[in-house]
Amino acid sequence: MRKKYIIGSILVALMVGAGYFIFFFNSKAPEAQVYHPSTKPAEQQNTPNVSTPKPKTFNKKLYSLDDPASIWVVANKTRPLQPKSYAPSDLVSVGNGQRMRAEAATALKQLFASAKTAGYTLKSLSGYRSYGTQVSVYNNEVKTYGQAVADSESARPGTSEHQTGLAIDVGGGGCGIEDCFGNTAAGKWLANNAYQHGFIIRYPQGKTSITGYRYEPWHIRYIGAALATEMHNTNVQTLEEFFNLPAAPSYTN
Ligand SMILES: [Zn+2]
Incomplete structure (x- = not known):
């Protein structure tokens, strides 16, 4: 019984070892795949992400300022609605x-x-x-x-x-x-x-x-x-x- 255990343990150890061997040698970037935030060096953790894209400039032409049905329509004393009798439908x-x-x-x-x-x-x-x-x-x-x-x-x-x-x-x-x-x-x-x-x-x-x-x-x-x-x-x-x-x-x- 004891012998069987020892052989079994050796086999398991060999399989685990082989598994690690295959894993590390087949992985192109193992550190990326086994990433743990807690193990990352402090200076890397605090480095700002320089590749973050800048926010897009606001598109001021997205909606009409003239169409009375546009949510951006600008109506004032010199910009009457066109037509003046406009009535919304919703x-x-x-x-x-x-x-x-x-x-x-x-x-x-x-x-x-x-x-x-x-x-x-x-x-x-x-x-x-x-x-x-x-x-x-x-x-x-x-x-x-x-x-x-x-x-x-x-x-x-x-x-x-x-x-x-x-x-x-x-x-x-x-x-x-x-x-x-x-x-x-x-x-x-x-x-x-x-x-x-x-x-x-x-x-x-x-x-x-x-x-x-x-x-x-x-x-x-x-x-x-x-x-x-x-x-x-x-x-x-x-x-x-x-x-x-x-x-x-x-x-x-
Ligand atoms: Zn009012």
Whole structure:
């Protein structure tokens, strides 16, 4: 019995030895195949990977700025929608009787959920407005306050972002479509985090001479997370500046 064991052990040892022999002599780069991070020398572990490709430059021509159905469309006082009577075809509910285009609505839902997690309740107050609605809103303003005031507070029909289905006025923290919203914790959270879900504060503070609108902390515009993140990272606040478009402070006619 003992002899059998010894012979058996020798055979096993020989087989293992032969296995190692074959393994090492057939492997072109055995160290790569039997890589263990813990056995790697410290200086190799800390060497930066110089072959990492540089991030691609952001493609500013990926989507149209003119097509009213493009998520990058830039509508302002000098860039009316073409056609002015444009109406989106994929409007869905975003609660509170408001609607947005499907992609923007999905993103808004995620934005609101993210806000909720942070402790803030945001509400949809005014989303899509049709050309026809904008006609009556604007005409009412003109009738009540005169054209100069109307132009400073409400878009002329065909130039409103609300007509694209990509913009919405939101409120929270005890403020509606009011200046005070920007000073609430909810409003500040929104300004800092909207980009993560593809939204921007479209009419930021100090940019009236570019956007043509006074600071509107409640008006957010969906442009997609890629562009919103790029604008955030490069610290460019307006679409006009990002795309090198002329400032649109007022109507030209
Ligand atoms: Zn608005």
